[in-house]
Amino acid sequence: MLEPDLALLVQAARQSGDIAKRYFRQDPDVTHKPHGAGPVTAADLAVNAMLENFLQAERPDYGWLSEETEDNAARLDTPRQFIIDPIDGTRAFIDGSKDWAHSLAVTENGIPVAAAIYLPMRDMMFAAAIGSGATLNDGPIRTSDPQIDDATILGAKPNFDARFWTNGALPPIKRAFRSSLAYRLCLAADGSFDGMITLRPSWEWDIAAGALIVQEAGATISDQHGAPLRFNNTYPQVPGVLAAGPRLHGDLLARLEPSGPKA
Known part of the structure; x- marks a missing residue:
């Protein structure tokens, strides 16, 4: 089930990019969350709505945790969970920088088991499934470890x-x-x-x-x-x-x- 979950996240991340790019540098509506929790744009909400509908239709038994959805304790009793940030780096998005991303994970027993992070303006798709290594645009990547x-x-x-x-x-x-x-x-x-x-x-x-x-x-x-x-x-x-x-x-x-x- 891990590899199908990863493929699903990659597909959803690319669809997120298609939506967000329509708003990028187009002066999208910006509101500010209560208690200094930061800005949210029309793009964040549009991506979140698509992801919630698409992913929960594909995996209806998975829990849901997203920055832009009111939390529901029902996720605590599900076998796996989607943990989603529709746009990570919203301030960069507002400022017209390319350094924002869609961040999608599936977790099980407290541990991420599949993940995709996509930067649509740089066409960079980072992905991983537990025990299978990590990739950037399908090529393997490795961390450094200097002094x-x-x-x-x-x-x-x-x-x-x-x-x-x-x-x-x-x-x-x-x-x-x-x-x-x-x-x-x-x-x-x-x-x-x-x-x-x-x-x-x-x-x-x-x-x-x-x-x-x-x-x-x-x-x-x-x-x-x-x-x-x-x-x-x-x-x-x-x-x-x-x-x-x-x-x-x-x-x-x-x-x-x-x-x-x-x-």
């Missing part, structure tokens, strides 16, 4: 504040940034960058697909405390994300404040 002194890590600037690091000592790394968390995970997976980090609580829909892709590419991925990521939680967040090759992941984790930032 920390040679590493470039994707992350927002606040993650590199001294208070997050043991004794206030920032690791000797270079920093880069992309708007989409899903894309950051993919860029770590294909070796374009050496890892990614976010020390904020992270929504499952932002990371479920990328977590499988980077893991199948050979990286180690955990929360910011080093614990394995689990999905389909009652409250669908995980406490930060750290992904890198095994050696680099271990070195970065050892330098993080184990209980969070100093006051």
Whole structure:
């Protein structure tokens, strides 16, 4: 059942791209979610509606968790779940940047088993099924694993504040940034960058697909405390994300404040 699920996600991701491209750089309607939860566009909602109708028709027994659908606890009792971000990187989409993605995963027992992340404006399809490796446009990809002194890590600037690091000592790394968390995970997976980090609580829909892709590419991925990521939680967040090759992941984790930032 895993390979059919992956094929279904890839098909749905491409259909998402067809919809989103019709809105891109066309000044789509933008509203702002309550409590500072960020913007949402007409494109996010149109993609979400298509995905919910299409995927749930194909797999009616799967649970559903999406950024743009009101959560329903019924997903907790389903055998598998779709975890979806219709457009990850909505701010980039609004700004006219190409660095936004459709992020689609299927999870089982808390673990992603199939994933597709598609960047339609770059025609980049990242995909993975558990135990089968990760691909970019059907070609295999592999993460890097350099010494920390040679590493470039994707992350927002606040993650590199001294208070997050043991004794206030920032690791000797270079920093880069992309708007989409899903894309950051993919860029770590294909070796374009050496890892990614976010020390904020992270929504499952932002990371479920990328977590499988980077893991199948050979990286180690955990929360910011080093614990394995689990999905389909009652409250669908995980406490930060750290992904890198095994050696680099271990070195970065050892330098993080184990209980969070100093006051």
